[in-house]
Amino acid sequence: MAVDDALDMKSPAEVATALDNTGYLPDEGIATAAFLAMRMRRPLLCEGEPGTGKTALAQALAAALGVDLIRLQCHEGIDAAQALYDWDFPRQLLHLRTLEAASGGELDADAAESSLYTPRFLLARPLLRALQESPCVLLVDEIDRADDEFEAFLLEVLSEYAVTIPEFGVVRAQQPPIVILTSNRTREVHDALKRRCLYHWLEHPGLEREVAILRRRLPGLDARLAEQVAAAVQRMRQMELLKPPGVAEALDWAQALQALDQDELDTETAATTLGAVLKYREDAERVRAAGIVAP
Template sequence: MSADSTVNTGPSAEAPSPDSPDELAKVLERVGYLADEGVATAAFLALRMRRPLFCEGEPGTGKTALAVALAEALELPLIRLQCHEGIDAGQALYEWDFPRQLLHLRALEAAEGGRLDVDTAEQSLYTDRFLLARPLLRALTSAPCVLLVDEIDRADDEFEAFLLQLLDENAVTIPEYGEVRARTPPLVVLTSNRTREVHDALKRRCLYHWVEHPGLDREIAILHRRVPGIGDRLARQVAEAVQRLRARELLKPPGVAEALDWARALLALGRDELDTAAAAATLGAVLKYSEDTDRVRATLDSLLS
């Protein structure tokens, strides 16, 4: 296939779309994700407007969980690209299966008695048979789906620039193969913990939402929903303590995931309330740095008052 060819891939069926942010929030709640009005509205607009959704916020605020919940609630495949320093097109988009290509050339050469037509052989190498699809290419060829580009702030500037065509056109260009364009755009959710600023060129192509930690009532509701068997008293005590911890100057304030782990740890020890002894024994479930643990352990009474 020539480099200027276009390949339309993926089913033409459209993903189901709720009729309002409230309806989307109810659909998400059925799969265990309690979205506030801002999150539900941002996700609804991303669906309705067919725009990528860029979610930024502190670690543990539920950004990744939102993408997972959207896929489950809308009954769509979830394709996840975990970003990291040095990620490139070979890891994110595609690679050619070089060992198989080499075996193919040898087989052609043997079949032709050593007289190999170079142009024909080259064309036969760059086909679907030898194309290894990575998450971005799979998302275009599997759409409709949810594509999660997780922690984009960990990638470098060059990778951000590489993403722009996909975000703009729901397409990518493979020089030896052609343009691959999705018939139905994937729902793209990008997340960032803001370890660095993401460039405006990428943000302009997305709807933006800053994801806050949940308020007290919503965190209590999340604990009831995600931790079977937790009592009202323990759920409220854990939520209140976690809210106070976030107000302190810690190296790593706890997110929702840590609140859930703390509640589960307490239940695993048979505790039905959070007192000083129980908190001291389980701080490792909610705090992840020794400096934070030492600082909080010295002031447990004020944390639980």
């Protein structure tokens, strides 16, 4: 499916079908948000607890559209150079030495300088790649981990879908990429960026949908075991844990049980495999003490 076809989709139901065909099981809210983001050509900011499918949504959209997924992983201290572009200094230096040798030492400084700032030496980082290679899906992952200055820079790029490189010129996307931003809400994203985006909050799936996700992602998983794992994970999320498990952890747990040739989640096996679903000792102890295991 091409991006233009996706933009012509008549309803969120069509988007849901396209996502479902990739193995991603959307609910009505997710399908509607994705439909509007594509139809209105607006970035979509997805917030929610870790493991609710925010990153997977971007991956599924790229697969459904048959385009590249370009991912910008945010972190503390990320700056414009890491996100946008850099110049390949070693190759530029080698190029200068080659020109100097070819000219017999009589190098034209202006011509040499202009030859350094060409696409040949431009290292495109994720944001610039997305502008150059669109149609594509641009995933700006965990924007809440970046600082205020980077948010302001990103807002400027997403407002115009263009950047100016002083030595090179303006790079503008021929058509805006489909942009998905994710946030685990470790801090609040600024209102200015939120106003530029459509917004959707992703909840953990309900029991029935989580069972469906487990069986879709792990086709050989026994139906009874899928229900037991999903039910146990659902109960864990109701506890006061340091890090409640997401869908990714539920999948890891079910896969670990498959590897042990288990077709039922009994108390002993649940206790010995908690490391697949819980990542803190305190959480594992609390769950063991509560005796959480599917009936």
